[in-house]
Amino acid sequence: MSVIYVLNGPNLNLLGSREPEVYGTFSLGDLEASLQNWALSKDQAIKVLQTNSEDELIGWLHAAIKEKSSVVINPAAFTHYSYALRDACAALTGSGLSLIEVHISNPHARETFRHNSVISGVATGVIAGFGIDSYLLALEQLSRR
Numbered sequence: 001m002s003v004i005y006v007l008n009g010p011n012l013n014l015l016g017s018r019e020p021e022v023y024g025t026f027s028l029g030d031l032e033a034s035l036q037n038w039a040l041s042k043d044q045a046i047k048v049l050q051t052n053s054e055d056e057l058i059g060w061l062h063a064a065i066k067e068k069s070s071v072v073i074n075p076a077a078f079t080h081y082s083y084a085l086r087d088a089c090a091a092l093t094g095s096g097l098s099l100i101e102v103h104i105s106n107p108h109a110r111e112t113f114r115h116n117s118v119i120s121g122v123a124t125g126v127i128a129g130f131g132i133d134s135y136l137l138a139l140e141q142l143s144r145r
């Protein structure tokens with residue numbers, strides 16, 4: 001299997017200090033270490049990336065399409081309004097590749113504006129509400145496909 005991209009959107013670089021009661025106390029570094037541990041145990045290459053820029057996130061999705069890579073993506077706030085990101089995700093899944101949308105928290109149990117995802121409709125699947133395990137469950141699922 002080719003490398004799996006694990007993409008993280010805006011403000012996820014602040015994990016650990018940002019609203020710990022919602023997102024937990026683990027940092028982005030802790031998240032990456034835990035995912036790389038999983039990857040090592042499965043002999044699966046993964047690339048864990050984070051950006052606050054929509055442009056960069058879309059560029060990584062284009063790279064994943066080129067490399068025929070599956071994607072785990074936490075689009076963070078872009079989830080709720082970025083049609084440009086949705087189109088890039090649709091290009092990826094439309095080319096037969098898998099994309100799993102993940103969230104650390106459960107957006108449906110939070111403010112109303114978080115209840116809508118413009119990404120879910122073009123994702124292969126969605127996993128939310130399990131902290132770091134949301135990512136691990138997504139990777140597990142991709143490794144089975």
Ligand code: DQA
Nearest residue numbers: 074076077103104105107114
């Ligand atoms: C999030 C949920 C989003 O609503 C929020 O904007 C985030 C993080 C999550 O992982 O729970 O930044 O995607």
